[in-house]
Amino acid sequence: MGNAINVFSEIGPLKQVLLHRPGKELENLMPDYLERLLFDDIPFLDQARKEHDAFADTLRSKAIDVLYLEDLAAEALTSDGLKQQFLTEYLNEANIKGSDARKEIESYFSAIKDNREFIDQTMAGLRKNQLSVGVNKNLSDMVQDEYPFYIDPMPNLYFTRDPFATIGNSVSLNKMYAETRRRETLYAKYIFKYHPMFIENPVNLVYNRENDTRIEGGDELVLSKNVLAVGISQRTDVSSIEKLALQIFESEPSFEHVLAFNIGEERKFMHLDTVFTMVDYDKFTIHPEIEGDLVVYSLSKPNGQIKIVEEKDTLENILCRYLELPAVELIRCGGNDITAAAREQWNDGSNTLAIAPGEVVVYDRNTITNNKLEEAGVKLNYIPGSELVRGRGGPRCMSMPFVRENI
Structure with a gap:
């Protein structure tokens, strides 16, 4: 019996991915309550759906199997009793x-x-x-x-990356930062526990939504089969990273190191993947604003005990050492133009989705960053993002890989 979840890298050829097509939850956004629901503006639903469909079609054109959160959640409610159980939990959490x-x-x-x-x-x-x-x-x-x-509506649901994360053959079912998003993880709970595809292939949880400290999928990056990177951010607690690391080392034996990137707690740097993503074996996007002050800690378990070390080195050298590479290339969001960097990072220029080594999906609007990626030899698949970007998330935020080929 194979594994329903298989994600041992950020860049292995993508075979199956979970999306959520924006729904009527976006039409329940109101100006007076945007901050409560973590939005800065109200997307136009019809256009947002067209953009999202273009994203899904781009993935399908690469022979990637596209699944939808709303379909899997509906299919997981396999009996009236289960549906009632879900409704009771949903209403208990609806305040x-x-x-x-x-x-x-x-x-x-x-x-x-x-x-x-x-x-x-x-x-x-x-x-x-x-x-x-x-x-x-x-x-x-x-x-x-x-x-x-x-x-309340759940307008952030089209960012399927955050409520959980796939790591190796396991899932981190997350405790979200904001109360308004915590209910989102209920769908994943029922999918992984009751959907037929996971009944046959049970999924191991390395984090659980009942935990008391927060963590979100945008902060969880699988750099290789040996190395996981996690952001210490507005949305992810330090203590959550230690809990996750303990579970990973115990149940996913290929992982030997967890790198904790301290990116600060600003909304504009909401998650690690808004300022840093992997696009090839040795190439990464990065927002220049985090480079100077970035502190990285490494967690390992050499003799059954968690060992934590502050890495006093450049990011390039840290990545080279842990990924066993002679050199790496950091591709700066906005190039060396700090104005362009700030604008394009806000519009998710650093938030790429790798669908194969050296091939990514990007928003077409971030022209300077996209040019830099192309100059570095990265193949780009452009999607429109004028409405989708209003939720502050890019192609990586909007996608949750279930299966990647091992590299």
């Missing part, structure tokens, strides 16, 4: 105030018989004007009246 509201909301969702329609509605959230709750309101129901939602 609904008032028992009367909870009962009527549960009835509303229970009445949706089609699993895919049911999943779509849970992702979109529930506006108060969609459901008229009866007049027997308690104080909690009444005080909450000003807020337009019974259940």
